Amino acid sequence: MTTLQARGLHKNFGEVVAVADLSLQVDPGEVVGLLGANGAGKSTTMRMLLGLLVPTRGDVLIGGEPARQVDRRVMGYVPQGLGLYRDLTVAENLRFAASAFGVPVPSLADTGLAEIADVRVSDVSLGLRRRLAFIVARCHDPSVLILDEPTSGVGPLGRARLWETIHETAHNGAAVLVSTHYMEEAEECHRVILMSSGREVASGSVSEVIGANRSVAVTGEVAEGRLAALAAAGGTVLVSGDGWRVVGLGPSTVGDIVGNGARVEEVPASFEEAFVALSR
Amino acid sequence: MTWGLDGVSVAFGPTRALDEVTLDLEPGRIGVVVGGDGAGKTTLCRVLVGLESVAVGEVRRPKRTCFQPETSGVWGDLTVVENLQFVAGGYGLASSHARSRIDELLEVTELTVARDRLGRQLSGGMRQKLGVAMAVLSEPELLVLDEPTTGLDPVSRVELWSFINRSAREGRAVVVSTTYVDEVARGDSVLALDDGRVLAAGSTTDVVSAMPGRLFETALRTGIHAWHRGNSWRVWSPDGSDVSGGREVAPDLTDVVTVAALVGELR
Numbered sequence: 001m002t003t004l005q006a007r008g009l010h011k012n013f014g015e016v017v018a019v020a021d022l023s024l025q026v027d028p029g030e031v032v033g034l035l036g037a038n039g040a041g042k043s044t045t046m047r048m049l050l051g052l053l054v055p056t057r058g059d060v061l062i063g064g065e066p067a068r069q070v071d072r073r074v075m076g077y078v079p080q081g082l083g084l085y086r087d088l089t090v091a092e093n094l095r096f097a098a099s100a101f102g103v104p105v106p107s108l109a110d111t112g113l114a115e116i117a118d119v120r121v122s123d124v125s126l127g128l129r130r131r132l133a134f135i136v137a138r139c140h141d142p143s144v145l146i147l148d149e150p151t152s153g154v155g156p157l158g159r160a161r162l163w164e165t166i167h168e169t170a171h172n173g174a175a176v177l178v179s180t181h182y183m184e185e186a187e188e189c190h191r192v193i194l195m196s197s198g199r200e201v202a203s204g205s206v207s208e209v210i211g212a213n214r215s216v217a218v219t220g221e222v223a224e225g226r227l228a229a230l231a232a233a234g235g236t237v238l239v240s241g242d243g244w245r246v247v248g249l250g251p252s253t254v255g256d257i258v259g260n261g262a263r264v265e266e267v268p269a270s271f272e273e274a275f276v277a278l279s280r
Numbered sequence: 281m282t283w284g285l286d287g288v289s290v291a292f293g294p295t296r297a298l299d300e301v302t303l304d305l306e307p308g309r310i311g312v313v314v315g316g317d318g319a320g321k322t323t324l325c326r327v328l329v330g331l332e333s334v335a336v337g338e339v340r341r342p343k344r345t346c347f348q349p350e351t352s353g354v355w356g357d358l359t360v361v362e363n364l365q366f367v368a369g370g371y372g373l374a375s376s377h378a379r380s381r382i383d384e385l386l387e388v389t390e391l392t393v394a395r396d397r398l399g400r401q402l403s404g405g406m407r408q409k410l411g412v413a414m415a416v417l418s419e420p421e422l423l424v425l426d427e428p429t430t431g432l433d434p435v436s437r438v439e440l441w442s443f444i445n446r447s448a449r450e451g452r453a454v455v456v457s458t459t460y461v462d463e464v465a466r467g468d469s470v471l472a473l474d475d476g477r478v479l480a481a482g483s484t485t486d487v488v489s490a491m492p493g494r495l496f497e498t499a500l501r502t503g504i505h506a507w508h509r510g511n512s513w514r515v516w517s518p519d520g521s522d523v524s525g526g527r528e529v530a531p532d533l534t535d536v537v538t539v540a541a542l543v544g545e546l547r
Contacts (some may be wrong), residue, residue, distance in 0.1 A: 003315065037405075037432055037433030038431035038432070125315050153317035153459050156316075158316060158541075160508050160538060162283060164508045181417060181432075181433075184534070185510075188509075228388075231442075234378070236439075238441075239441060240465075279433065
């Protein structure tokens with residue numbers, strides 16, 4: 001049972017601050033999501049946690065020990081590019097990873113990969129490659145699993161299947177940190193950390209992040225130009241079904257701007273709307 | 281007259297990229313093409329704009345069609361305003377008309393402050409907005425945007441969608457491809473693709489009501505037609521029979537696309 005911890009992580013690349021003052025903790029059995037856009041600092045954070053990148057400041061602790069004193073075998077990692085050797089076959093990739101970690105080669109039975117065991121990875125479909133990367137990352141039964149955008153570009157069913165594997169791994173006691181830029185995947189995580197421009201803007205369960213954030217729902221007739229006026233007044237306008245949702249303005253301000261004929265109502269914010277409000 | 285595809289198939293050597301795809305697009309409406317990597321979204325966009333020839337089928341395309349590729353199409357070594365001027369020049373727009381059109385687009389995309397910044401110095405959200413602005417500059421009848429929102433932060437995504445909406449309301453047919461299922465709800469119609477095949481197609485309200493069978497929510501995995509969603513399981517009942525211990529839920533677009541993928545997998 002191993003806990004993953006980071007304290008005051010900071011990373012500069014020249015003058016660019018990629019990650020600023022980030023602290024986090026992932027307990028055994030927990031799935032924590034790192035959410036943010038491209039460039040928010042998710043991959044840099046993960047690479048520091050893995051010891052692949054030296055932080056400018058801050059510490060990484062694995063099971064309470066400084067990361068660099070910890071046996072690498074406790075960690076499993078699926079990078080964004082999947083980290084497979086394209087010139088090796090499926091079976092060779094698995095054998096290589098297993099021997100590097102000093103563990104028996106896992107069986108490909110029931111993985112859907114047995115029939116392509118001798119195919120070079122460069123000729124394997126992206127979906128199956130991703131499945132192989134997951135098997136490779138978990139072959140040594142790591143107690144900390146770090147997944148960098150594992151579901152990026154995956155269709156809905158494939159994504160649901162990947163999440164099943166992630167939950168199963170956590171259920172077996174691993175601490176799992178997953179990054180994603182899909183907002184709807186927040187609900188798959190026990191807790192989320194929202195990042196924007198290298199900083200944490202919020203963290204907690206989905207309902208904690210939404211917290212007291214409210215949006216204004218607008219339905220009915222809205223004259224052309226009124227939406228632009230809402231934006232000019234400092235609101236962010238989202239299209240929602242047959243109406244709009246406004247973040248950043250109160251219901252009376254919105255009502256004054258859109259005028260009569262539209263229905264204006266204050267409603268609890270969705271997760272995405274809360275993220276918009278928090279990163280404004 | 282509507283634009284789109286009629287039974288279009290495209291093959292690259294032995295690989296089938298599109299298989300009998302039909303898509304109808306209407307002026308003023310947004311069609312969302314959704315699917316994972318390799319589903320055929322980029323091929324569909326390229327076929328629509330005439331960059332890819334079709335083996336079988338018909339493409340209905342207006343003369344004025346514009347395309348924003350996945351890479352945004354912005355030139356990194358030109359400034360924001362130079363990018364727009366270059367495109368205007370390519371279309372031979374009269375300079376006075378081009379100037380007012382460029383100013384208008386900079387205004388609505390809130391890029392006026394960045395007009396003299398180089399393309400490669402723009403944030404992802406600004407770059408994508410500029411890309412769409414370049415594509416609508418010549419006022420096309422059909423606008424095709426390939427994954428304009430991939431990787432953008434939520435605020436930029438919202439801003440880009442409101443710009444896309446505005447472009448559609450001006451009377452043009454718009455196609456947006458995406459891997460985000462939640463974006464389907466922002467369009468008027470949907471085409472879900474997987475491995476070059478159509479999983480579901482139609483107006484967003486029609487595809488939800490046309491979902492075969494019924495959908496249940498359960499605490500534990502039940503049967504083979506189940507998938508994990510949030511902190512519970514979804515179970516699809518193809519024949520509409522009850523699922524024991526399940527609570528029936530009204531499917532949303534994500535559920536409908538997932539069921540369609542499940543049907544495709546079983547086929």
